[in-house]
Amino acid sequence: MFEAILLTVSMAATPLLLAAIGELVVERSGVLNLGVEGMMIMGAVTGFGVALMTGNPFIGALAAIIVGALFSLLFAFLTLTLVTNQVATGLALTLLGLGLSGMIGESFVGQPGVRLPRLDVPFLSELPIVGRLVFSQDLIFYASVFLTFGVAWFLFYTKAGLTLRSVGDNHASAHALGIKVIRIRYLAVLFGGACAGLAGAHLSLVYVPQWVENMTAGRGWIALALVVFASWRPLRVLAGAYLFGAVSIGQLHAQALGIGIPSQLLSALPYIATIVVLVLISRNRRLTMVNTPASLGRPFVPDR
């Protein structure tokens, strides 16, 4: 029973973690992409459709990554090359994604999906409890954990990561040092899109292997909140994703047990927690200074 609950928690947390870790890299480079929900749902519909047509869920997941990245490329072109407003463009991307996916997925509704198989890690998967929870999962779960630690290492222990953070902190200074600000931001946005696409594929290939319109159901927004909640630190995103995952699962169990907490309150918890965290970190000047990308959302036009 306990193990089953933990499994569902990790199931709920994985798409949040993936989308959030991608958005974290985007925001660390100084770009605010509010289109996470749209990129996720595009990934979900693509993943489901391609898996259905080819019969191969791995190709479906790969297609979801590519479509997520392409979708974010649209955002990057608009905001970075044409210097449109990032907030408005991001919102438009979400609305576009929700509409477009509904249209593409019309014929998928009600069709039985293809589930991404579990991959057992030899020997380790036979360990008690941990074995089933951590080493007998699907590929996307492994990717989410690997990416989290990978991003943490990249951001804080490599020169390229330092360059990315510098662009997010002060793009004018970075430009003066000869760092290619726009190129780095393009790459970051593409990475974020790929992660969101894969997160969407997790929903339609693992979580509920079928296509339902609007099936992301606000998870993109939770991922965005999660980045702030984690104060732009990758390992805190991991903790936050599992916390928010647990809340959403706990909410289901609470309802089943007839515990009288309104489900709306529980669904609002991630956002309330984010606001509390925002208030807490904004009271601490050093925390804000060190972690918040100072150029977040500010457009950059080089003078050349």
Place this chain on the structure above:
Amino acid sequence: MDQSDPGQTEALLAVRGLTKIFGSLKACDNVDLTIGRGEIHALLGENGAGKSTLVKMLFGSLEPASGTIFWKGEPVRISSPAQARALGIGMVFQHFSLFEALTAAENIALSIDDDTPIMKIAERARSLSKAYGLPLDPFSHVGDLSVGERQRIEIIRCLLQEPELIILDEPTSVLTPQEADKLFETLERLKGEGKSILYISHRLEEVKRICDRATVLRHGKVVDHCDPKQETAASLARMMVGLEVQNVTRDVPARANDHRPLLEIDRLNRKPATPFSVALRDISVTVHAGEVLGIAGVAGNGQGEFFEAVSGEALQERADTVRVAGHTVGRLGISQRRLKGAAFVPEERLGHGAAPAMRLSENLFLSRYRTDAREYMGAAGTIRTGRIAAAAKRIVEAMDVRKSAEDPEASALSGGNLQKFIIGRELDREPKIMVVNQPTWGVDAGAAARIRQALIDLARSGSAVLVISQDLDELFEMSDAIAVMHDGQLSAPIPIAEATYEKIGLLMGGADVAHPPRPFEEEAV
């Protein structure tokens, strides 16, 4: 004059016919410049003369439209800062190009083009900082450091690349006199090691003191090459501005007839409004009729917070904390304080002193619709555009504001001209009290002289003028007394006859000579 041939080997850097065009403006027009080995070469010019553009081309941040750069006699094309660094050109930027969220060592690592591990960089930075007497902790976050410390990081970052030519863009504009002296020592030492320095400044005394040669730019063109030690400050200024800069004259104030206190501030305290601002502690100061009081201080010691409190952007707890011409105004806002006869000019011209996208006449109306309601507004709240246009024209003429259109948007004016308009807008009301923050920041010498003279004339006509500035030369030129703000506290005013650069500089650095310990604190112990 002493132009050496670019083919000659003694010149480290030679520039011939360098031109850069932005739209219709020739920011640099056929510029020639030669820098020898082991010399400190000054690049002089007013704001907008093309100094920064020229330097950016040398450092590869901008691409020249035409012209050639010779490095050690060889023609080179510098298309990126990395390339400039590889040649041996290092740069210390004017508005520091540092990242506040990163540590000193990380900042340095970003400008090193290979993948040297951060610990190694920190080690080298530490030993270099010791060697040059520029103490620095490589693991401190830049956001926690003072301006002087930040400049040290820039210099060490530059030195780590072992450059042969170091470009310094207005390095002393943010330093205390003592910090500047320290910088000059370092520069002399670098020169002794055979390094060349291109020193950009518009501070003439400094240039005369440390530079071997100078190139003067005006409107993008080279006006002259000269030896600054042979010139006087006046002759250098003449080259920069193109005409005689009028000396500001300051008569001894007419003490006898009227010396009433007009602006009185009594134990002003203010908690920091944001995590980034400074707390004001027990500031008391009085400005009398006919007097110019200067407030000196390094940027970020509470001057902005003080200005907000005096102007009424931030209200005080006690109404009698601020008195304007005898009225207690501590609980009143800006317009109310203006109605009592005060005028305010904030530091930031665009966005604070003027609405950038609005016309000059509209900006005039915005600041005076309350004080001159009768004059500028009709019965039903309509705007009397004719009268406002006439007033705007009067101000433009009085302050010699140069503009390209009849009634341009504020953002279309150059910094100096907009500042002249904003000051003129307030002077036009003949205020009893004038509070100005950084009156000539980023303003060229001609306009600055005009603004200073106008403020002095206002005081001599019987008003009280309070000038907050980081430019000590300006304060010494204008003020009857100078007080120093440090860490949210204000020293007692020092009469100009007793004030010296050294005295003021020490106070700016935080030496607490003007604040004797208060008795009740001793009792508490």
